Amino acid sequence: xxxxxxxxxxxxxxxxxxxxxxxxxxHRQGMALADDYAGPALTARAALLYDAxxxxxxxxxxxxxxxxxxxxxxxATALVALGHLDLQQVIxxxxxxxxxxxxATRVGLVPGDRxxxxxxxxxxxxxxxxxxxxxxxAGTGGSVEQFVGWMNELAGSLGLQxxxxxxxxxxxxxxxxxxAYDLMVxxxxxxxxxxxxxxxxxxxxxxADWNYVNTNELLGQYPDVDGVKTGTTxxxxxxxxxxxxxxxxxxxxxxxxxxARYADARTLLDFYYARYIWQxxxxxxxxxxxxxxxxxGRARYLAAAGHEAAFIARWExxxxxxxxxxxxxxxxxQARFSSAGFVVAELPLAVIAP
Numbered sequence: 001x002x003x004x005x006x007x008x009x010x011x012x013x014x015x016x017x018x019x020x021x022x023x024x025x026x027h028r029q030g031m032a033l034a035d036d037y038a039g040p041a042l043t044a045r046a047a048l049l050y051d052a053x054x055x056x057x058x059x060x061x062x063x064x065x066x067x068x069x070x071x072x073x074x075x076a077t078a079l080v081a082l083g084h085l086d087l088q089q090v091i092x093x094x095x096x097x098x099x100x101x102x103x104a105t106r107v108g109l110v111p112g113d114r115x116x117x118x119x120x121x122x123x124x125x126x127x128x129x130x131x132x133x134x135x136x137x138a139g140t141g142g143s144v145e146q147f148v149g150w151m152n153e154l155a156g157s158l159g160l161q162x163x164x165x166x167x168x169x170x171x172x173x174x175x176x177x178x179x180a181y182d183l184m185v186x187x188x189x190x191x192x193x194x195x196x197x198x199x200x201x202x203x204x205x206x207x208a209d210w211n212y213v214n215t216n217e218l219l220g221q222y223p224d225v226d227g228v229k230t231g232t233t234x235x236x237x238x239x240x241x242x243x244x245x246x247x248x249x250x251x252x253x254x255x256x257x258x259x260a261r262y263a264d265a266r267t268l269l270d271f272y273y274a275r276y277i278w279q280x281x282x283x284x285x286x287x288x289x290x291x292x293x294x295x296x297g298r299a300r301y302l303a304a305a306g307h308e309a310a311f312i313a314r315w316e317x318x319x320x321x322x323x324x325x326x327x328x329x330x331x332x333x334q335a336r337f338s339s340a341g342f343v344v345a346e347l348p349l350a351v352i353a354p
Contacts, residue, residue, distance in 0.1 A: 040271045042264045045237070045257030048180040049268045051276070052188055052250040054311035058272065062180070066162045067256045069178040070231025070239045071105075073170030074124045075190045076151045077133050081140045082195060084150075087118040091139030097131040104171060106131045107210070119210050124169075125199045126212040128230065133169035144168065158185055172235040180254040187228045187241045187252055200227035200243075217262055218242055222269060228252075230261070240265055249278050249311075278309040281337050281345055283322065291351065302326075304335045304347040312339070324349065 039059040046067055049059035057063070097109040107129035109115070115123075115135070123132030134144060141147030144167070151165040162179035163186075170176070178186075190196045203220055204213045218225040224246040231239040238261040242253040253268045255261050283304055291300040302324060312320070319339045326333040326349070333349040 040267045042255070042267060043259040044255040044261070044264050046180040046254075047256070047258075047264065047268065048184050048252070048254040049272055050184050050188075050252045050254075051272075051311060052252060053278075054249075056311065057181075058276065059268065060180070063254075064162055064179050064181050066177040066179055068172055068176065068233060068236035069163075069170055069183060069256065070172075070233045070236035071124075071128045071130075071170040072178070072183050072186075072229050072231045072239050072241055073165060073168065073176075074128065074133055074231075075183075075186050075196070075229055075241070076154055076165060077136060077147075077168040078121055078125055078196050078199075079186075079190055079193065080147065080150045080154055081117060081121065081136050082193060083154075084140050085117045087116065087121070087195065089117045090114050091117060091120060091135055093131070093135040094138055096134040096138045096144055099134065100130045100169070100171065104130045104169075109135055115210075116208070119207050121195070122199055122202075122205070122207055122212050123210070125196065125229065126202065126205075126214045128215055130169040130171060137168035155182070155186075158182075158189060160185060170231055170233070170236075172233045180256055183241055183256075184252050184254050187243065187254070191227060191243055191250070197227065200229060216240075216242075218265060222266060225269075242269070244269055246273075247278060275314055277312055277314055279312050279320070281308045281310055281322075281335075281347060283324075283335065298353045300351055300353050302333070302335075302349045303352045305350045308345050308347055310337060310344040312344075320344065 042061065046062040046065050047059065048057060048063045050057050093109045093111055093113040095111050097111060105128050107123040107127060109131040117136065120132045120136040123129040124136065137144045137147035141150060147168055148165050151168065155163045155165065160182040163182040164175055164177055166173045166176040202214060215230045224244045225242055226245055227243040228241040237257040238259060240255045240258065240261040242265045244251050251272050253265050255264050258264050281304055283302055291302065293299055316339060321338050323336045324333060332351060335347045335349050337344040
């Protein structure tokens, strides 16, 4: 038994009239489609917008161009350090902490200072201390050079084809580069680490006698933003990786070479939330999903098992279809959700008696 109906949702930003059997788009839909392809205007030289759960890049601009990443580098530093040390291990700062420009951002370490890995980690992720990055690198790897080698091994293991590190802090240096796409992959990996995710979501805190204020001005200013990292150098310009989690779904924004990174980030996040949605896949309690009443005369309906949702473009709402295939004994079956011939999800059906 096969039933079909149109539900109010949509899918795929690349939908065209050919996909819908020649159905003409409305003027409003056509304008939305054109805007989706064009994307918003940004000051950033390179940018990327990515939905982590859908695993889809929704906007990109020079996303694979190799550029200076500034302190976005420190996400790799944090991942490598946490792969070798625990948070309460104590590190003694060496002469490496003096090997940075006097104008560079620092937490104020001098050789001989002792700090826990946790203190140094927050020092690099919140206040972006370059001396903290050097102390953490030397304390983890025995030397900064060994640690940077591990950073490049991490880049290789993540498949980062446009990334190479020569230092753990991100200050401008020849042959130190990454790309917007690679930095998205790095940030996605970092946010899967609960220690890093907690740190980058913290606006300000105190650990022992160290006070931290996060440099990410989007925290607390844009709804649901929970990270990730800022960076600025002469060569890199203003850089930012932003993460927002709403309704259990995470989106990333990466910006390199911006002159107004927070405005650019807001523009991309506004673009995302205005044009895309995670649409719950459910069957309405109507004749579409109704079965014959049971022996006691109670109404019975089909329902999609679980709580699946499809990632969709809002302008494509008219094209989502549900096809139901029932078992011969009407004890269940399968629901196939598709849009313009592309399968969105296949879910088992259950029979419910409200």
